[in-house]
Amino acid sequence: MTHIPILTSPALEGIAHGFTGRRGGVSTGLVAGLNVGLGSDDDPAAVRENRRRAAEAILPGSTLVTLHQVHSADVVRVNSAIPVEDRPKADAMVTDRPGLLLGVLGADCPPILFADTRAQIIGAAHSGWKGAFAGVGEATVAAMERMGAHREHIVAAIGPCIQQKSYEVDAGFFRRFCEAAPENERFFREGRADHYQFDLEGYIAARLAAFGIGTVHMSGVDTYSDEAGYFSFRRATHRGEPDYGRQMGAIGLAS
Template identity: 55%
Template sequence: MAEAVRVTALSGIPHGFMTRLGGQSTGLVGGLQCGFGAGDDPAAVAANRREAADAVLPGAPLLGLHQVHSADVVTVTDLWDDDHRPTADALVTDRPGVILGIVTADCAPVLFADRQAGIAGAAHAGWRGAHSGVLEATLEAMERLGARRPRMVAAIGPTIAQASYEVDDAFRDQFGPSAEKCFAPGKPGHWQFDLPAYVAGRLRQAGVGAVEDCALDTYALPEQFYSFRRATHRAEPNYGRQLSLIAVA
């Protein structure tokens, strides 16, 4: 049976950060594998995505994206099917009864809401997307629909944590002084990067009213979550993706 992590910041709003528990996928990506690039059985992926969506808002349509680590945002007005997903890394909508979904496997899934305005958003924020402005672009798209940043809440879902995320000097050099606190010294020439803290910092700096981090490490919890970096370290040929969902009730 599908399992969703829910957060206080989004209480009363249909949402969920799905784990890998449940689902119909088997083998290396066994469980509730919801990504299209995992070499998985398409029928199992479709069934898993429906199971995940029904755990958030039963029977509602689920809209996803072809994600590419960009800062591009789609404002949902019409529905599309999985074979016609737009290329972007965030979605926003004021349309009730439509589920917004993004997949991740270490990157930060961020769910947004302005309850008063009836507007929701979802963003895929790996370090590339966050660094290039996908979070701020999502906020701007929500504002164009009538949301206001002081009223917004943002929840950061299961993400690779600092203890599991080793990077080198060249990686760190891409970030400015404002991100220094997100890097802890590691072995010579290396650092431990705190992606959730970096995402939270950008959200707060952008004026989001409340930010909550669920503080779950995808790398360190293999029974609950898929992880790109864990699969890479294990020399596994592929990896699964978990789905994060939100809707305007």
């Protein structure tokens, strides 16, 4: 069996979870490796095999559930398996059903995994800057609370994503965040003229902490600079490449 490297978080110790990278898969070409993105131009059979391998590495025997991600703050409750062709348009999921593996995809955007182990309720969110700005993390926590989770018991792990050193944004982006809340200025570092380096991971972590999540763990892994380990939309864009792969953060309750 091919070894699939899985990054885990100490915050979620004892619960099946993990973040995949690009190593260990069957895809070739620009998306060589463990590409799990259905939206890429990859061979669908290769993507299916990669997704199967990833799910088995994180929670053997589980059923993987993913979304048609649209950079929203929309959350769905998952009670049973969802066929790939019927996956809902949303960016976060919650469940209390064992055997379901909640998977969110990204290629610079952070996946966030949530768990209240006492209540046995879990969640997963895709949180690019648009989703983070709209509150997808808080919306996921609120959805878990509606199911019986308690905010103070929820832990969150932010997976590999583009880090501040690699994330250049323009002055308009900077103003958008600072006009929403002046204290957001602390997540920006000045770069070249009229540009800034944005700490997306730090911004997400601060929002979750302010919302009452007691434990928020950041991976600190930069998808942009680690080409051998991770896919990156921005890296592919900077190179003028027509396609890019996706990695996944996933969490599940053992049956």
